[in-house]
Amino acid sequence: MIKKLFMTSALLLLSACTSVPDWDYDKSVEFANYKTFAWAPNADLKGSINDYQINDLMEKRVRSAISQNLSAQGITLVEGDKADMLVNYHASVESKLEANTLNTTYGVRWNYWGWGVQTHTTTREYDVGTLIIDVIDNASQQLVWRGAKEGRLRTKQTPEQREAEINKTVAEILENFPPKTQY
Template identity: 90%
Template sequence: MFKKLFMTSALLLLSACTSLPDWDYDKSVEFANYKTFAWAPDANLKSSTNDYQINDLMEKRVRNAITQNLSTQGITLVAADKADMLVNYHASVERKIEADTLSTSYGVRWNYWGWGVQTHTTTREYDVGTLVIDVIDNASKQLVWRGAKEGRLRTKQTPEQRDASINKTVTEILENFPPKPQY
């Protein structure tokens, strides 16, 4: 019984820590035509949140990760007036509460009717960050693609761990850019 309860709790905990990216796009757009990009004028993490982890260092990490990811797809960074598309990004941080309840014992009394269960509930606050990347057609100035991913923010990370985390998140978000044809 305890083994099943432990395995179920571990699976729920692992599934709660993972988040899949979310995408949306204009199906009428020919994404193969996009070969160059520039930063949208309002591309800035710091304007969208006041979380201490959102700073100039994180801004640089996000820009580097997006640039590297798009360059592996043959899309190069150019001046805004020469770009096929503009890339915008922003972040939000939301505080969430997690509660776990564990039944610690069962009891039955013979001289009274009934039975009892003792439970223990633990709550924790944590921050969830969401990174959103937008692709805007530079000619029409219309949003043509959006990707987002949320995840629990970690504290006390080294700069290398923060680099790896941002690179992984951006790669997962841009995994579906350009969108894959649905058959």
């Protein structure tokens, strides 16, 4: 029984840590017209934050994942002035605090009567990263689509694990580009 309770609690905790991508877009835009893209001049992960995981290696992984996803949709990378849309991306890292409290009760014991409650609280600090991908209409220079996903940053990963995680995150963000449901 205790093992089932522990497993259920662990699954609930893990499911609470997963993040669903968030999207927003301009409903008046005809996204089918976008056939080419270029990188926005200010597309850079490192520009806004100071975190050891955000570096040139991660920058290459993000660009590669975005290029692969857009290419799979038939959108071609071209020079900036020839592009239908510009793609910008950025990241943020935020420290969060998690607190867990465990309450235990006890009852009758030898030479001792009564009820008691013992509380044990643990806290843990962790980092949450958010990757944001913006699509800008090149002709109007207006933001037309934004997707974002946040998740816990993990340390001690191999380069292959980091690449797989970035590929998965970018694919989840771009899952709704172009928007599949128009309001």
